[in-house]
Amino acid sequence: MSNTSSRTLRLLSLLQARRFWSGSGLADELGVSPRTLRRDVDRLRELGYPVDSHPGVDGGYALAAGASLPPLVVDDDEAMALAVAIQSHLSTGEGGDAALRALSKVVQAMPRRLRARLDALRTSTTPAPWSPASVTPVDHSVLSTLALGCRDHERVRFAYVAASGASSSRLVEPAHLVALGWRWYLVGYDLDRHDWRTFRIDRIDTAQSAGTSFAPRTPPFDDVTAYVRARVLGDEHSGRHRVEVMVEASADQVRAHVGRWAQVRADSAGRCTLTMETDSLEGPLFALGSLGAEFTVVSPSALADVTRDWAARFTRAAQLSG
DSSP, rough: OOOOHHHHHHHHHHHHSOOOOHHHHHHHHHTOOOHHHHHHHHHHTTTTTOEEEEETTEEEEEEOOOOSOOOOOOOOHHHHHHHHHHHHHTTTOOOOHHHHHHHHHHHHOOOHHHHHHHHHHHHHHEEEOOOOOOOOOOOOHHHHHHHHHHHTEEEEEEEEETSSOEEEEEEEEEEEEEEETTTTEEEETTTTTTEEEEEEEGEEEEEEEEEEEEOOOSSSSOOOHHHHHHHHTTTGGTTTTEEEEEESSSSHHHHHHHHHSSSSEEEEEEEEEEEESOOOSSSHHHHHHTTTTTTEEEOOOOHHHHHHHHHHHHHHHHHHHO
């Protein structure tokens, strides 16, 4: 790449990173004269990037919104973040073909080194709509290391913190990544425990390849998503509940209100069934209460108990205010 082309890409990156640059500050950052800066800005405009100029003593440059979306310049961490965000969007059941096309373009446009990481993340992950109690940050380097291990059949070592808070070192043959809502899980064969295990990725630290390949084992399941769901709702996460509610409203109406956090199935034009897994039974009631539609609790019975308790308290509050 020529020096001019390299400088133009650097200019684009700077304009995308900050809302406004003074002319002198931008020229200093690039190490060029104001005249050269003006030529580089004109070159960006020719490529389709709408750059606004602000004259005067306090003048400068800003990247404006255009009629169409020109190519973006992102660094490694930003590209990885884009891939994770798109994959998480897919895991909610939204986005469809547009999200898949976007993820493919991100992978295709990256250099070979980074494309391997992103491609591993894409091909090794199974999305599944779900509603976690909270958004948990995931270390992108850990995620990409595990994805490469899944794709290339290479063992990985990592430190793991269990739900009890106990720390341990694991040597695992990674099989698959599963995104349940906004939370990520690794399914693999634990060589120290001699059994298949599910690991929450936000509890994994310092993951690295062990440098040893392995022959894939036959897993004890046909559906990896169902397997992870069952394990997550097992003893390690005994406080979770699976909620099922019949709502007297259209599926589109309910989905628009809570669809990102639950699964909604249309039963008729004006009725649907909402299901979700949650740590707290109060959360679904907040959502259902704000929906403004009649609903019937199907399961669990504990949710019906909480609903009756809420109804009694609201009734008492209405009587006091009257």
